[in-house]
Amino acid sequence: MGDASEVPDVFDPRIYAAGIPHDRFRALRDHAPVARQAEPEILGWPAGPGFWAVTRHSDVVRVLKDSRTYSSSLGATQIRDPDPADLPFIRRMMLNQDPPEHGRLRRLVSRAFTPGRIERFAATARERARGLIGEAVATGGEVDLVRTVTDDYALLNLTDLLGIPASDRGLLHAWTERVIAYQDPDEPPVLDAEGRPVNPRSPAMLAEMFGYAQELAAYKRTHPADDVMTSLATSELADAELEMFFFLLTVAGNDTVRSAAPGGLLALAEHPGEQARLWGGKVSMETAVDELLRVHPPVLSFRRTAARDTVLAGQAIAAGDKVVVFHASANHDERAFAAPHRLDLGRSPNPHVSFGDGPHVCLGAHFARLQLRVLYEEARAACGGVELAGPPRRLVSNFINGIKSLPVWLKEPTARPV
Numbered sequence: 001m002g003d004a005s006e007v008p009d010v011f012d013p014r015i016y017a018a019g020i021p022h023d024r025f026r027a028l029r030d031h032a033p034v035a036r037q038a039e040p041e042i043l044g045w046p047a048g049p050g051f052w053a054v055t056r057h058s059d060v061v062r063v064l065k066d067s068r069t070y071s072s073s074l075g076a077t078q079i080r081d082p083d084p085a086d087l088p089f090i091r092r093m094m095l096n097q098d099p100p101e102h103g104r105l106r107r108l109v110s111r112a113f114t115p116g117r118i119e120r121f122a123a124t125a126r127e128r129a130r131g132l133i134g135e136a137v138a139t140g141g142e143v144d145l146v147r148t149v150t151d152d153y154a155l156l157n158l159t160d161l162l163g164i165p166a167s168d169r170g171l172l173h174a175w176t177e178r179v180i181a182y183q184d185p186d187e188p189p190v191l192d193a194e195g196r197p198v199n200p201r202s203p204a205m206l207a208e209m210f211g212y213a214q215e216l217a218a219y220k221r222t223h224p225a226d227d228v229m230t231s232l233a234t235s236e237l238a239d240a241e242l243e244m245f246f247f248l249l250t251v252a253g254n255d256t257v258r259s260a261a262p263g264g265l266l267a268l269a270e271h272p273g274e275q276a277r278l279w280g281g282k283v284s285m286e287t288a289v290d291e292l293l294r295v296h297p298p299v300l301s302f303r304r305t306a307a308r309d310t311v312l313a314g315q316a317i318a319a320g321d322k323v324v325v326f327h328a329s330a331n332h333d334e335r336a337f338a339a340p341h342r343l344d345l346g347r348s349p350n351p352h353v354s355f356g357d358g359p360h361v362c363l364g365a366h367f368a369r370l371q372l373r374v375l376y377e378e379a380r381a382a383c384g385g386v387e388l389a390g391p392p393r394r395l396v397s398n399f400i401n402g403i404k405s406l407p408v409w410l411k412e413p414t415a416r417p418v
């Protein structure tokens with residue numbers, strides 16, 4: 001079980017360009033639920049020491065809840081090891097901290113995410129969804145939903161929440177692509193003097209974004225508004241913490257929704273029967289949003305590092321080993337979900353782990369669900385259905401389940417099922 005040559009590879013980012021490798025995950029869940037993975041050099045990125053892949057739902061939850069054993073801080077949270085020199089810097093982000101330190105930042109920033117503030121964004125998000133989908137329907141032909149609707153929808157909602165001028169959304173887009181799409185050939189890496197790719201999370205790569213965050217914070221202190229950056233700029237956060245939090249929100253709040261929105265619409269297009277149930281009001285939008293997040297988890301994996309020797313699902317893990325949980329596999333575990341490969345928009349309960357679990361469970365889950373619910377409601381109101389016009393193009397990444405283009409036909413509203 002521990003021999004990397006006997007078990008399917010789920011590390012190679014190129015695999016995910018063909019969709020979630022369900023067969024490989026199933027084989028791992030059944031035969032090697034904590035499996036050794038090699039980490040060879042790929043696409044110019046240097047080889048790593050390898051890691052344990054955790055694929056069953058119960059083990060994924062256990063790892064995420066037990067931060068004493070499985071640390072977010074020791075080696076941070078990405079599969080690739082950071083440069084040791086960058087670690088102190090990367091650990092300033094609460095994503096890469098353990099309790100109790102993590103709790104201080106989490107409490108501080110949670111205050112900026114009040115349910116009242118999030119709800120106030122619903123009306124703006126709805127208007128935006130209506131406008132973007134309306135324009136796409138009006139073209140009357142094939143449209144790429146990513147380019148015409150979902151990218152702008154996610155980016156503009158985030159600029160609203162943070163309090164960034166909409167005209168700066170291009171900057172947000174560029175920064176987040178650099179960090180998330182770095183394994184994808186469409187996003188050539190920045191190279192250092194020796195021709196090696198520079199880690200997109202290193203201080204050198206983030207200087208421009210941090211400068212922007214400080215400028216924005218200074219502006220918010222003199223022009224306060226009802227937005228998250230005003231809350232953060234006027235809180236007790238140190239400058240370096242504020243920069244890191246801006247970075248975290250820019251990436252965490254952007255690429256995830258940019259993946260979830262087309263991913264959900266793709267699943268609907270691939271399941272016309274379920275789509276008809278939703279369009280006909282036969283199933284609740286709340287359960288539908290969660291089921292679409294289950295079958296298309298925007299985040300594919302997160303890394304922890306063992307803080308002590310331990311045993312998981314019978315496998316010995318040594319202190320210092322990398323442990324990587326695979327959300328996409330947990331969400332399709334036969335042990336936790338009946339008929340996991342069936343899209344059932346009424347599924348309840350639905351204990352998917354798309355938002356994680358434990359102390360780092362997604363802080364933006366409420367905001368994300370709201371955006372998705374509003375988008376699907378407006379799609380239902382504006383068109384008779386979504387039909388695939390060609391295969392989607394997917395991101396080369398073992399971290400984000402990204403969709404780069406999604407060609408569809410949006411049917412006339414008259415085609416609505418009865």
Ligand code: HEM
Nearest residue numbers: 094095252253256257260298354355356360362363364368
């Ligand atoms: C469908 C959309 C989203 C998904 C699937 C998602 C997923 C996740 C996951 C899996 C984690 C846990 C990371 C870990 O285990 O280390 C997380 C954390 C986080 N998410 Fe989200 N996220 C989404 C949207 C958002 C949005 C819209 C925001 C903010 C605007 C946001 C902000 C955060 C933050 C700040 C954290 C770090 C929490 C901490 O370290 O305590 N997320 N998210």
